Amino acid sequence: MHTLTALGILQVFQVTPVSSQSTQQYILYNIILLVLWFGVFPWFYETFQLWRYQSQVSGFLNRLRVSMNNNITQVLDFITSKVNEDKKLIESRIRDLMEMVIIEPTSMEPEGLVRKYKALINSYNDRLEKDVSRLMPSISNSRPIIQNFTNVVDVLRELNFIYKVIDHYYRLAMKYKSYYLLIQLAAILPLLKEEIDALNGSVPAFLKGQPIGDSAGPLTVFRFKNLCSNLEPIGDSIKDTYIASCNFKGRKIYLVKAEGPGGTVGHLDDAIRYIYESINARPRLMITIDAALKLEGEESGSIAEGLGVAMGGIGVEKFNIESIATKYDTPIYAILIKMSMPEALNAMTKPIDEAVNKVVERLGKVIDSYSDPNDEVIIVGVGNTIGVAQ
Template sequence: MSGSNPSDILSIITQLMFMAFLLMAFTGADQRFRMYIWARNIKSKMDEIKEMSDKSKKDTIDFLKKIGVKRAEEIVNELTEFFTINPVDIEPTDITKRMAHIFRTSLLEWERKLEEGAVEEIPKHVKHNALVLIEIANSLNVIYKVIRHYLLYALKNNNLFLIMQLWMIMPQIVKMSKTLDKARETFKHCRPIGDSVGPLVAYKLLERKKRLWHPAKDTVAGEVEIEGRKVIVVKAEGPGATVGNPGEAIKKVIEGMRGQVDLIITVDAALKLEGEESGSIAEGAGAAIGDPGPEKIAIERVATRYNIPLQAIVIKMSNEEAITDMTKKIAMAADEAVKRVIDKVKSLPEKSVVLVAGIGNTCGVAQ
């Protein structure tokens, strides 16, 4: 091509590229190439999740062996494949009772397997931490298997759009998996998490308790007095990683007092919106509890039955902050929440009765 103009060469290259583009478009080669790139990206992230899942299972097995559980590997392998089927919701009658029964059955089965494998009785707080570690391993295992399923299904059926959707949400899924992996260390060492802020508020209120009792499984209630007002404080029994049964406990306490309660205040962590500051506090009406239904409806029903005002205080945080080590901002917010609770109690006439519930996972927070 001696003597050819540079502009002619450029024109030829442009035409060849255009023809190649048309050929790829008509044959579908461009789609296959995009699928290949996206699938490789998904596969690399999926392998990362698989590694976290395997590490979580190994650490959980080691933890169970350390606390004297025989057949630790067998128990973890069984429970990481355990599933819970939600009740039929097309017929809403007694759905919360059925849901509570199913969740209770699930938890009792996990506890039974753990206790059967133990050489000697496991302390309650250690058992609760072990159950959470198994739950984290279960969650990571499910995430990995679901991603693998959709990837293989999309490749098998040559489904470009499914691959594209999976590729687009993989960063969020990986972030969620990393948060669970990070949370494992927190629960293993029984350190307070962001979601422990509700129980922490209750703990601070219970520092001068007159008495303490157990109104429901894994849940405690204590009585304190604030300037002539009686305050009943409810929280999960710590310091193990459990949320207790606050709805059942509140129901039993109020029924035991024949409804002679002037105010119910629930304190819980809440998911912050992007742009909101972690540790910021908001107040509202209703039951602040992140529950699938049974515990929350128990609070709402007993409050409605006895016509008791139901107020809420929430401390805002991100998903990651909720299940990992409690930050300084959230710990400081607990002090502000205590102050707000006390102000609400003082605003009532003397001899009033107030029930305060510190909702959340009480990991690292005693009573």
């Protein structure tokens, strides 16, 4: 019986022993190998992988911390060049603004939710502008500079939020030795890096007041008005929003964009409601132009046309514009200028600038094709109008 068992073991290891002692040694040797292979080596491999992902995430956090400090230094240099105040006090105020939180309204009762969001956004923008004005009281009357600086604060808030979230999950992974949580963090780092590079690059552009990629919509409206005749601005009824009327090939065109050159997106939904309900216009067509994030296979500056409101954000203004257009049965045409996230937030590149000129030409063709002489048409330039005047 023992002989048969030994023969079975020997067949497993495919060896013919010379003696029983050598057989026992060989079996012991293979058992040790099995323990090492299936017990010790996986532990070492997992420990090595844990260290690898840990170093990737910790390195990412260190680089992000350094970039945030560099951005704060740029901001401090900008402020101290404008005002003569204590640098440490200004830095403390900036870091307080970076920690500002916005609590979303409850959605338990959906009715009126859009109005709640709009009121919250308006309150946030007003509060942020006042806080920034307190940082630079000597230039509080220069609204474009204040608006540009609020954009910088938004960038710093976003960077700070990303840092705190990644740091939170990194600490949890290290606390519980969670190998799979670290893998998930490491997997999204390339995507976050692209977003962070875009945000870092936007700080100098905002401080200098340069047009960015997202300014493509307002810039299109600015250039299109040069093709019109009888241009007439329509009051200052809507805060931070430019409204004008002009004639183009027998059509009456209403131009809508954020009021520049300060960094703001305006209140486009209020402007469109004003055109319909205060001016009593009945447009045959509404055209919205906006920047759009491109897919990896698409070229920067490529143009897409379609239907619907071309507008990002949380959807408050988009909802209101859609509601107005639906109420008055106005079709909405969209023109999108494709670009990457860094191109959208950084100083405008040549391909985007050239795409704007092409969109201006397309606007004329769209108006010719989808409206008749004596019709009214609304053209809306969606986006941040920093560096783009009226």
